[in-house]
Amino acid sequence: MPDTQPPGGQVTGSAPPGGSAAGDGDRAADRLLAEVLRRSGGWPVVYAVTALAGAVVELMLPSALGRAVDVLVSPGAVAGEALLSCVVLVVTVVACDAVAVLAAGAGGAQAARRLRLRVVRHVLAVGPAMSRRLPAGDLVTRLGSNAEEVGAAPEALITAVALLVPAGGSLVALALIDPWLAVAFTAGMALIGVVLRAFLDQTTAVASGYQQAQSDIASRLFDALAGARTIAAAGTEDLETRRVLRPLPRLRACGLALWRVNARAGVRAAIVVPLLECAVIGVGGLRMAAGELSAGELFAAARYAVLGAGIGSALGYLNRLGRARSAARRVQEVLDRPAPGYGGDRLPVGRAGGRLEFRDVTVRVDGTPVLRDIDLVVPGGAAMAVVGRSGSGKSLLAAVAGRLVDPDQGEVLLDGVPLRRLGREELRRAVGYAFERPVLFGGTLAEAITVGRPPDVARTAARAAAADPFIRRLPRSYGTPVDEAPMSGGERQRVGLARAFAHGGRLLVLDDATSSLDTVTEFQVARALTEELRDRTRVIVAHRAATAARADLVVWLDGGRIRGRGRHDVLWRDPGYRAVFQLDGPPGAERG
Structure with a gap:
C-alpha cells in the first residue's frame, strides 16, 4: 500500500448533474470562476482594457466611415482628413487586438498555474481522505485539463462581455441615426440572446458528461499502468485494453452531443444574424428613400448592424465558458473536501511520552x-x-x-x-x-x-x-x-x-x-x-x-x-x- 493512501477507503463518483444539486454545483462553479478571475494577476486587466478599448474604437469606425462616404459623394470635397481618421482607427483596433492576444494567453496560463497550485496544496492538506473519495486518475484529470479549462475562463468571460459593448453601442448609435433602425436592431438582438442563452445551458450540461468520461478513462488507465507487470505476466493485455476503453462510447456520445449543440446554435445564429442585418438595412433604405437618411448614414447603419450582430460570434467563447463552468464544478468538488484542522496545543515534556x-x-x-x-x-x-x-x-x-x-x-x-x-x-x-x-x-x-x-x-x-x-x-x-x-x-x-x-x-x-x-x-x-x-x-x-x-x-x-x-x-x-x-x-x- 502506498504511503499516500491508507486502506479502508472507498471510491465514490460525483453525483450526476440534476435538480437542486446541479443548481448548487453551477453556483459554486460560478463563484470559483469569479475567484479565479480576481486572482489571475494583472493580465486579465490588460486584456479587459485592450478588448474594451478595441470595442470602443470599433464603434467609432462606422461613424467615421460614414462621414468619409458623405465627403466622397459631395462635389469638390477633400476627403483626406476623413480618410486619415479612418486609418488611425483601424491601426488602433489592430494594436488592441495584438495586445489582447498576448494578454489572453499569458493570463490563462497564469490563472491555470495558480489554480493548480491551490488545488494541489488542498489535496495534500486533506491527505488520504481525498484519495479515499476520488480515484487517482480522476484527481489527475481535475488538476490537469479541468484546471486548464477553468484558467481559460477569464478570457472567455471578458471576450463575451466585450462583445456586448459593440452590441449596446450599435443600438445607441442606430437610435441616434434613426429610432426605427434601433427598433429593428433590438428585435433581432432579442432572438440572438435566446439562442446564446440556450447554447450556454446545453453546453454546460453536455460538457459535464464529456469530462466525466475523460476522467473514467484516465482512472482506468492509471490503474492499468500501476498493475502493468501483473497484466503482462497474466497475458491479459487485450482484456485490460477493453476495460480501459470501455467508457469510450460514452465519450463519443457526449462529443457528438456537444457537436450537435454547436451545430444547432450555429445554424440558428446563421439564420438570425443575416435577418438582423437585412432588417436594419431594409429599414434604413426605406428611410433614405424618404429623405430621412444620407448615403453615409445608411452605410454607417449597415456597419453598425454588422458590428452589433457580431455578438453571434460569442458562440465559440460561450462554448469555452460552458466547458469552464463544468470543469469548475469538478474542481470545486475537490476544494469542497474539508482539510483537517489543527490546534495550537503542545505535548507535555519532562516525562516519558507516547501513551x-x-x-x-x-x-x-x-x-x-x-x-x-x-x-x-x-x-x-x-x-x-x-x-x-x-x-x-x-x-x-x-x-x-x-x-x-x-x-x-x-x-x-x-x-x-x-x-x-x-x-x-x-x-x-x-x-x-x-x-x-x-x-x-x-x-x-x-x-x-x-x-x-x-x-x-x-x-x-x-x-x-x-x-x-x-x-x-x-x-x-x-x-x-x-x-x-x-x-x-x-x-x-x-x-x-x-x-x-x-x-x-x-x-x-x-x-x-x-x-x-x-x-x-x-x-x-x-x-x-x-x-x-x-x-x-x-x-x-x-x-x-x-x-x-x-x-x-x-x-x-x-x-x-x-x-x-x-x-x-x-x-x-x-x-x-x-x-x-x-x-x-x-x-x-x-x-x-
Whole structure:
C-alpha cells in the first residue's frame, strides 16, 4: 500500500448533474470562476482594457466611415482628413487586438498555474481522505485539463462581455441615426440572446458528461499502468485494453452531443444574424428613400448592424465558458473536501511520552462503520502489534493512531492531548510513519530520511533501519540522488523505516513496513524496534506471527472490533487467533 493512501477507503463518483444539486454545483462553479478571475494577476486587466478599448474604437469606425462616404459623394470635397481618421482607427483596433492576444494567453496560463497550485496544496492538506473519495486518475484529470479549462475562463468571460459593448453601442448609435433602425436592431438582438442563452445551458450540461468520461478513462488507465507487470505476466493485455476503453462510447456520445449543440446554435445564429442585418438595412433604405437618411448614414447603419450582430460570434467563447463552468464544478468538488484542522496545543515534556489512547473510536467509510467502538490504551514505550484478517481494519486503525484519518466518533489522545488539538508541526515531530511501499522525497537519500531534520540524524536512523550498509556502498553514499539510487523493494522499505525513525519522537506507526525485507534484515529491524527504540510507542500492523510474538501487546481485530488483546502466547491458545496467521500469513507463520 502506498504511503499516500491508507486502506479502508472507498471510491465514490460525483453525483450526476440534476435538480437542486446541479443548481448548487453551477453556483459554486460560478463563484470559483469569479475567484479565479480576481486572482489571475494583472493580465486579465490588460486584456479587459485592450478588448474594451478595441470595442470602443470599433464603434467609432462606422461613424467615421460614414462621414468619409458623405465627403466622397459631395462635389469638390477633400476627403483626406476623413480618410486619415479612418486609418488611425483601424491601426488602433489592430494594436488592441495584438495586445489582447498576448494578454489572453499569458493570463490563462497564469490563472491555470495558480489554480493548480491551490488545488494541489488542498489535496495534500486533506491527505488520504481525498484519495479515499476520488480515484487517482480522476484527481489527475481535475488538476490537469479541468484546471486548464477553468484558467481559460477569464478570457472567455471578458471576450463575451466585450462583445456586448459593440452590441449596446450599435443600438445607441442606430437610435441616434434613426429610432426605427434601433427598433429593428433590438428585435433581432432579442432572438440572438435566446439562442446564446440556450447554447450556454446545453453546453454546460453536455460538457459535464464529456469530462466525466475523460476522467473514467484516465482512472482506468492509471490503474492499468500501476498493475502493468501483473497484466503482462497474466497475458491479459487485450482484456485490460477493453476495460480501459470501455467508457469510450460514452465519450463519443457526449462529443457528438456537444457537436450537435454547436451545430444547432450555429445554424440558428446563421439564420438570425443575416435577418438582423437585412432588417436594419431594409429599414434604413426605406428611410433614405424618404429623405430621412444620407448615403453615409445608411452605410454607417449597415456597419453598425454588422458590428452589433457580431455578438453571434460569442458562440465559440460561450462554448469555452460552458466547458469552464463544468470543469469548475469538478474542481470545486475537490476544494469542497474539508482539510483537517489543527490546534495550537503542545505535548507535555519532562516525562516519558507516547501513551496512546483510543476512546470509543468509530470510523465510517461511505456511511458504513469499518472500525467500531475501539477503546484501547497503549502504555508509553510499548510495542503494540495489530493483527487480523484482510479487511478487519488494521491499517485504518494505524492511520487513526497517527491522524492520517480522523474518527467519525470518539477521540484519540497522545500523552493525554487529543490529536485534533495538536499543532501540525507538533504532531509531525511526534509521529513517524512507515508503509509497505514508501514514496521517497528530497533530492538525496540523506534528505529523503531527514526531511527537514538535522543531517546527522540520517546515519543514526539508517543504522536502526538496517539501511546504512547498502547506502554506504553507493558511489555517493548518503549524497546519492533518490532518482539515481538503484534500490530493491526491501531497500526502499528500509529507507522509509529510517525516515520514520528520524521523525517519530513519541510514536512510530508501521503499516506492513517490513513485508519486503529478508529474514536477516527483518530480524535486525525487529531488534532495533524492541531494544533501541523502546523510548517510543510503536504501533505495528503485523502479518507474521513472529512479529506479533515480539510485541509487548497484541490487538486482534475482527470485523472492525477488538476481538482480543494481550500477549501473543496467551492469544495463541485461541484457535480463531491462530487461524488469522494460517489464512493470511506466509507459509510456516502459524508456527510463530
